Amino acid sequence: MNIEKVFVEKGISLTSQRRLIAETLLNSSKHLGAEELFYLVHKKNPRIGLATVYRTLQIMRENGIIEKRDFGDGCSRYEDRKDMHHDHLICMKCGNVIEFDEPTIENLQMKVAEKKRFKVVTHRLELFGYCNKCSK
Amino acid sequence: MNIEKVFVEKGISLTSQRRLIAETLLNSSKHLGAEELFYLVHKKNPRIGLATVYRTLQIMRENGIIEKRDFGDGCSRYEDRKDMHHDHLICMKCGNVIEFDEPTIENLQMKVAEKKRFKVVTHRLELFGYCNKCSK
DNA sequence: TATAAGAATGATACTCATTCTCAATATATT
DNA sequence: AATATATTGAGAATGAGTATCATTCTTATA
Ligand SMILES: [Zn+2]
Ligand SMILES: [Zn+2]
Ligand SMILES: [Zn+2]
Ligand SMILES: [Zn+2]
Numbered sequence: 001m002n003i004e005k006v007f008v009e010k011g012i013s014l015t016s017q018r019r020l021i022a023e024t025l026l027n028s029s030k031h032l033g034a035e036e037l038f039y040l041v042h043k044k045n046p047r048i049g050l051a052t053v054y055r056t057l058q059i060m061r062e063n064g065i066i067e068k069r070d071f072g073d074g075c076s077r078y079e080d081r082k083d084m085h086h087d088h089l090i091c092m093k094c095g096n097v098i099e100f101d102e103p104t105i106e107n108l109q110m111k112v113a114e115k116k117r118f119k120v121v122t123h124r125l126e127l128f129g130y131c132n133k134c135s136k
Numbered sequence: 137m138n139i140e141k142v143f144v145e146k147g148i149s150l151t152s153q154r155r156l157i158a159e160t161l162l163n164s165s166k167h168l169g170a171e172e173l174f175y176l177v178h179k180k181n182p183r184i185g186l187a188t189v190y191r192t193l194q195i196m197r198e199n200g201i202i203e204k205r206d207f208g209d210g211c212s213r214y215e216d217r218k219d220m221h222h223d224h225l226i227c228m229k230c231g232n233v234i235e236f237d238e239p240t241i242e243n244l245q246m247k248v249a250e251k252k253r254f255k256v257v258t259h260r261l262e263l264f265g266y267c268n269k270c271s272k
Numbered sequence: 273t274a275t276a277a278g279a280a281t282g283a284t285a286c287t288c289a290t291t292c293t294c295a296a297t298a299t300a301t302t
Numbered sequence: 303a304a305t306a307t308a309t310t311g312a313g314a315a316t317g318a319g320t321a322t323c324a325t326t327c328t329t330a331t332a
Contacts, residue, residue, distance in 0.1 A: 015280065015327085034318080049282040054319065072206055075318065089254045102248050108241050109263060116234050117268035118225045125261045127245055132253035149299085151309065170289080185311040190290065211289060274332085281326070292315065299308070 001026055001080070010063040017048050021056040022065075031069055031077040031088075031097050071097070071126065087125040093134035137162055137216070146199040153184050157192040158201075167205055167213040167224075167233050207233070207262065223261040229270035 003022050007014040014022075024040050025032055032040075038053045057078055060066045069077045071090050085106075089098040105125065113120045129135075139158045143150040160176050161168055168176075174189045193214055196202045205213045207226050221242075225234040241261065249256045265271075 013279075013328085017281070047282080051283080051320085052281060055280085058320095070206070070208055089249060089252055089256075091254075092257065098252050098254065100248050100252065102244055105241055105244050105248075108238055108244070109261075112236050112238050112241075113225060113263055113265070116225055116236065118227075118234065118263070118265055119271040120225075120263045120265040121228065122265070123261070123263040125245075125259070127249055127254065127256045127259040129249065129254055129256040129258070135255040149308075151298085153310075183311080185313095187291080187312080188310060191309085194291095275330100276332090277328100277330075279326100279328070281324105283324095284322085286321070287319085289318100290316080293313090295310105295312100297308100297310070299306100301306070302304085 006065060010065070012059060012063060017045070017052050018056050018059075020045055020048065021053055022060065025057075025060075025066065025078060026080050031071070031079045033075040033077050035075065037078070069124075087127075089127045089129070089131070091131040091134055092128055093130055096131050096134075098131065142201060146201070148195055148199060153181070153188050154192050154195075156181055156184065157189055158196065161193075161196075161202065161214060162216050167207070167215045169211040169213050171211065173214070205260075223263075225263045225265070225267070227267040227270055228264055229266055232267050232269075234267065 003019060003026065004014060007018070007022075012018075021037065021041055024044070025037055028037075028040070030036075034050070034053055034057060037057075038048075038050050041048050041053060057066065057068075061068055061078070064081060066078050067081045069079065069088070071077060071088070073095075084101055086099040086101045087105075089100060091097070109123060110120065139155060139162065140150060143154070143158075148154070157173065157177055160180070161173055164173075164176070166172075170186070170190055170193060173193075174184075174186050177184050177189060193202065193204075197204055197214070200217060202214050203217045205215065205224070207213060207224070209231075220237060222235040222237045223241075225236060227233070245259060246256065
């Protein structure tokens with residue numbers, strides 16, 4: 001993903017701080033929390049403040065560049081908004097997150113909602129347990 | 137549910153405070169948050185402190201009497217742990233919560249996890265949107 | 273270029289749900 | 303009763319996230 005292009009398209013001014021924050025998040029394969037991201041960013045530029053990290057995350061979220069997740073471990077996590085929706089398997093030991101997409105589940109969700117006359121806007125499905133490594 | 141019996145079975149001493157807190161929560165059909173529950177309890181016995189509400193909730197959760205939920209509205213919510221697992225439809229306007237259980241979805245979840253060699257311990261599925269009333 | 277207006281930043285104060293601390297009470301045991 | 307143990311309530315502490323505000327860029331205009 002070309003950060004400059006995306007920011008320009010959305011009409012967000014791209015400061016050096018925002019560039020570094022965005023680059024660090026989008027180049028990571030993990031679902032980073034704000035503090036974690038701040039730590040990584042801080043190593044590269046110790047002048048950047050935590051507030052700027054939070055602000056940049058909010059702007060990127062408002063503009064549909066990233067998504068906010070809550071895996072119930074006390075802090076929100078952020079990730080690149082991929083083209084395809086996906087859900088998560090979360091390892092309770094090592095914290096590793098595996099992504100998946102199961103269209104049949106998605107369809108069944110819609111049917112359940114219809115039955116209850118409920119209009120679904122969004123959803124989240126998270127399976128907690130142990131990954132292959134950790135369950136040995 | 138007989139509160140006295142349940143507490144005795146689990147070996148939890150049942151003080152007057154705990155009885156009131158447990159009764160209030162279990163007699164409610166809603167998914168109450170701690171503050172909300174504290175408010176209800178406080179009306180009946182203003183001497184009970186918020187810390188005791190939190191402590192009692194924790195004890196009941198540790199003993200499998202209730203379950204903690206996080207619907208992403210800033211506070212945890214608690215509900216009677218029913219015999220059957222269930223998931224939730226949550227209205228983003230009125231906050232109403234509808235429960236459902238769809239065994240086919242549950243089965244598919246297991247299959248997805250197997251494919252990823254992941255051992256599922258628990259999961260949560262929440263559909264956010266608008267209930268029948270609010271979507272008009 | 274100079275300058276004024278506007279946006280972004282960083283330090284810090286603040287909020288708010290939840291947990292911790294500790295002295296005071298209540299309960300159980302000898 | 304006397305002692306040990308458990309529970310309580312008030313308030314302090316915690317920690318993620320937000321708001322404030324003076325300072326530092328940018329941009330636009332004279
Ligand atoms: Zn693992
Ligand atoms: Zn993801
Ligand atoms: Zn509604
Ligand atoms: Zn429920």
